[in-house]
Amino acid sequence: MSTQRIVFVGVGGQGNLLASNLLGQAALAAGVQVVVSEIHGMAQRGGVVESAVILGEATSPIVSNAEADVLVSFEPVEALRLLPKANKETLIITNTRPMPPFTVAIGAAPYPPPEESVAYLGKKVKKVVAFDGQALAEEAKNPLSLNMVMLGALFGAAELPIDVKTMKKVIRSQTKKRFAASNVKAFDLGFKAAAAA
Amino acid sequence: MDVLLTPSGGKEHLLLGNEAIVRGALEAGMAFATCYPGTPSSEVPDTLYRLRKQFPNKVKYYFEYSTNEKVALECAAGAAASGVRTLCTMKHVGVNVAADPLMTLAYVGVRAGMVLLTADDPSLFSSQNEQDNRYYARLSGLPMLEPCGPAEAKEMTSHAFDLSEELGTPVFIRTTTRVNHAREAVKLAKLGKVKQKSKFVKAPMQFVTVPAVSRNLHLRLLNIHKQAAALSESSPWNKISGRGKLGIITNGVSYNYVADAVADLGAKSKIKIFKVGMSYPLPEKKLANFLKSVDKVLVVEELEPIMEEAARAIAQEKGIKVQIVGKMPGQIPAKSVDVEIPKFLSRAFEYNPRLVRSAIAKAFGLKYKGTAELKLTGMPAPPGRPPNLCPGCPHRATYHAVKEVMGDEAIYPTDIGCYTLGLLPPIQAADFLICMGSSVSSAGGISRATGQKVVAFIGDSTFFHSGITGLVNAVHNNHNFTLVILDNGTTAMTGHQPHPGVNTDSIGDITTHVPLEPLVRGLGVKHVTTIKPFKVRASKKAIKEAVAHDGVSVIISKELCPLFAKRVAPTSKKPFYVNQDKCKGHMDCIKKVACPAMFVEDGQARINPMQCIGCALCAQICPENAILPVKAKA
Structure with missing residues (x-):
């Protein structure tokens, strides 16, 4: 198979690293060669958190600018910030619910309206899947399951060499028991939202 | 299991x-x-x-x-x-x-x-x-x-x-x-199999x-x-793969970038890769044979040109006619990697697949039609998202109290930990930092050389790491500054590891707790005060007294890291809210405290109850007493 380079971005606390780790586990279970990379440390004090999952033949753990096949953004302006990783063929999946940084919250910097961000993304790449993922996490009765919603959306919108069953099995076995059911529900809601887009 | x-x-x-x-x-x-x-x-x-x-x-x-x-x-x-x-x-x-x-x-x-x-x-x-x-x-x-x-x-x-x-x-x-x-x-x-115990055999002529x-x-x-x-x-970690008259010498993660790039460039039959896994001592004979077997060699290694220099030395010594290229004599990136990712092999910053691919293509005259970078003119500017001290972080309260007392005139040497974020506005209490422990010792140098008021900050773990000897030095040499030990009871920055000052009962370890205050007194510091940083008035008073002391004074600001406390000693403090009738929009809370639980709406500060942990710092700063605890539901 050819290489698929997927980059996840979010804000500290949104569970981005868990999503990429679970996708990596599912790849291993499906017999697909995989490398995952993460950045820990200072980045997590409310800052931007980025991770990458590379499926297929490549062995490099990171994705260069213009070389991501899929960007999965947990926050609309983070999709903009990550846009240099994309090229015109890139699929972008983004949550549209803003999580304004502190500078914006206190009125010291403007926050681009999500519709504007999404429209700009749409002008730059082939396909954008944008929806309120946080609403779906809430619908799954687990506000912290945005990461599962976005993972579901990735499966709904992109053609991956991993089947959905394997992914869900990993979610069930690798996330905390009391959240397993709502996590799978969130995954399904994200999948449907993206497949319909 | x-x-x-x-x-x-x-x-x-x-x-x-x-x-x-x-x-x-x-x-x-x-x-x-x-x-x-x-x-x-x-x-x-x-x-x-x-x-x-x-x-x-x-x-x-x-x-x-x-x-x-x-x-x-x-x-x-x-x-x-x-x-x-x-x-x-x-x-x-x-x-x-x-x-x-x-x-x-x-x-x-x-x-x-x-x-x-x-x-x-x-x-x-x-x-x-x-x-x-x-x-x-x-x-x-x-x-x-x-x-x-x-x-x-x-x-x-x-x-x-x-x-x-x-x-x-x-x-x-x-x-x-x-x-x-x-x-x-x-x-x-x-x-x-584990050999758990042994016996020390004396051999003074070796040890x-x-x-x-x-x-x-x-x-x-x-x-x-x-x-x-x-x-x-003969190490299995020093491996040659591929064939051809072109060669690449590489190490570590750069090997992955090189291997992917050679495949992407369709050059597996043209380029040989020498993957150096045992990088010291280098396999000089094996490298010499490699250099002899190719017409041109590219060295791909992050940071210093160590293997490149070694390859040049080997070629010179053995009289091998091979062209060696890499990062020498050395182009320097114009900007930090945060602003612009370098497009050539340099001594600064990590490499990436695209950079290595283009360096290989350039060195060997190969063609590659990669994906083009997007032109991002007219993009709505994403607002900055710098890391920030957490809601309810006691460091914020300590910094606030010190800044209230000392203003912007004092010099603030700082140290390594979450509290280094005190560099950012509105706190801006970080003036000098070079390594773990440097806050204490550099404070002595700055105050001696200038006579300016100096207040240094160090975390508890960092103090145990390398602050103690500096403090003894300051006492012994009669330095004049105030050291604030930000004692949050853990090593917060790297993931809440224990250290000697941690109350080990709380985490169920069998190690021994070394309390800070007697230690600091034992080092000879005469003026030592322990404060609770969320008690703003008392903290300011203690700081005033400490900075007025002639000589070395120490403030221990003691309050658990809220993330750590959530795990070991959960409390149920109520979040606060802004009473909209009382708030007159001074914005002291926003300007001085800048807690991430706060936001501005209709010219007034507001508090996100999901993020507020009820530390009450902002409530003590509000000139209108408009910030109040959320009342329990009737």
């Missing part, structure tokens, strides 16, 4: 590089481990700590978080000299702290395998510099292995114990962030380094180096 403790081998698991290093050590029968945590090395000791705690009857090793890297290495040296297999881990700058024991440990050697992990951080994701610790192998004379990813990290760690034992000397494993923090499939081997002994030990080291150089020639 944790997969890392699976006794049998054979199965593949997706492991983080740092977990793979742990497994490699366990497969080698490691019996003893010491460390000081630091990104990107921290998950190695954290995993060892966690496994020991969760499975006390399954693990067979001793583990400790040592107070600093020098202590960790000395403790490990004692264990290895006694004859048990030992692992010692630290980040790259930690090796600077451990450099003193390191240089002479290399003379005396070890009686059982000892592995020293140095985790380097190209691009400075969480570090104060991006020094290249391959130089430490050269400086100390110790062998070094460099894995390219988690699977190899496990194999090499395990092998490094054998190599160390064979040579009677410690062996370095050098990683970079992209190895420590990558995950890939790692195939397990069987867990090793007591008086000059007469050390003269002989230097010769010992040079002989071991010669032996290691011979092993490097």
Whole structure:
């Protein structure tokens, strides 16, 4: 198979690293060669958190600018910030619910309206899947399951060499028991939202 | 049961590089481990700590978080000299702290395998510099292995114990962030047999380094180096792959970028790759033969041009006519990697697949039609999202009180931890920082040289790491400054590791608690006050008194890190809200406190109850007393 380079971005606390780790586990279970990379440390004090999952033949753990096949953004302006990783063929999946940084919250910097961000993304790449993922996490009765919603959306919108069953099995076995059911529900809601887009 | 403790081998698991290093050590029968945590090395000791705690009857090793890297290495040296297999881990700058024991440990050697992990951080994701610790192998004379990813990290760690034992000397494993923090499939081997206890056999002529002994030990080291150089020639980690008249010499994670690039460029039949895994001593004969076999060689290595210089020296010495290119004589990137990712091989910042691919194409005149970068003109500007102190972080309260008393005139040396974020507005109480512990000692230098008021900040873990000696120095030499020890009861920045000042009962450890205040008094500090930083008025009063003291004064600002407290001592404080009738929009809370739980709406401050943990700092600052605790539901 050819290489698929997927980059996840979010804000500290949104569970981005868990999503990429679970996708990596599912790849291993499906017999697909995989490398995952993460950045820990200072980045997590409310800052931007980025991770990458590379499926297929490549062995490099990171994705260069213009070389991501899929960007999965947990926050609309983070999709903009990550846009240099994309090229015109890139699929972008983004949550549209803003999580304004502190500078914006206190009125010291403007926050681009999500519709504007999404429209700009749409002008730059082939396909954008944008929806309120946080609403779906809430619908799954687990506000912290945005990461599962976005993972579901990735499966709904992109053609991956991993089947959905394997992914869900990993979610069930690798996330905390009391959240397993709502996590799978969130995954399904994200999948449907993206497949319909 | 944790997969890392699976006794049998054979199965593949997706492991983080740092977990793979742990497994490699366990497969080698490691019996003893010491460390000081630091990104990107921290998950190695954290995993060892966690496994020991969760499975006390399954693990067979001793583990400790040592107070600093020098202590960790000395403790490990004692264990290895006694004859048990030992692992010692630290980040790259930690090796600077451990450099003193390191240089002479290399003379005396070890009686059982000892592995020293140095985790380097190209691009400075969480570090104060991006020094290249391959130089430490050269400086100390110790062998070094460099894995390219988690699977190899496990194999090499395990092998490094054998190599160390064979040579009677410690062996370095050098990683970079992209190895420590990558995950890939790692195939397990069987867990090793552990020799847990040994007996120290006296041999002062090997282990007591008086000059007469050390003269002989230097010769010992040079002989071991010669032996290691011979092993490097046949080391399975120094591998040549591919064929052709073009060559690439590379190491570590750069190997992955090179291997992918050669495949992308369809140049597998044109380019040979020399993957250097045992990078010190270099396999000079093997490299000479490689250089002879090609017309042109490109060296791809992050940071310093160490292999490039070695290749040039070998070619010159052997009279090999080969063109060698790499990063010398050296182009310097115009901007920081945050602003612009370099497009050529340089001595600064990490490499990436695209950069390496284009460097190879350029060096060898190959064509590649890659994807074009997007033109991002007219993009709505994403607002900055700098890291920030958490809601309810006691550091914010301490900084607020000090700034209220001292303003912007005082000089604020700071140190390494979450509280370094005090650099950012509105706190802006960070004027000087070079390494762990520098706050205390540099405070003395600044106050002596200028006579300006100096208030230094250091965290509790960092104080134990390397603040104590600086404080003794300040007392002894009659310096004049105030030191604020931000005592949040844990090592917050790197993931809440314990340290001597941690109340160990709260986390169920059997280590001994060393309380700060008697320690500071014992060091000879006459003016010591412990404050509760969320009591703003009392804190300001104590700070005023401390800075008025002539000589060294210490304020211990004691309040648990809220993230740590959530785990060990949960409280149920109510969140606060802004009474909209009382708020007159002064914005003191926003301007002075800048807590991430706050936001502005309709010209008034508001508090997000989901984020507020009820520390009450803002409530004490509001001139209208408009910030009140949310009332319990009736």
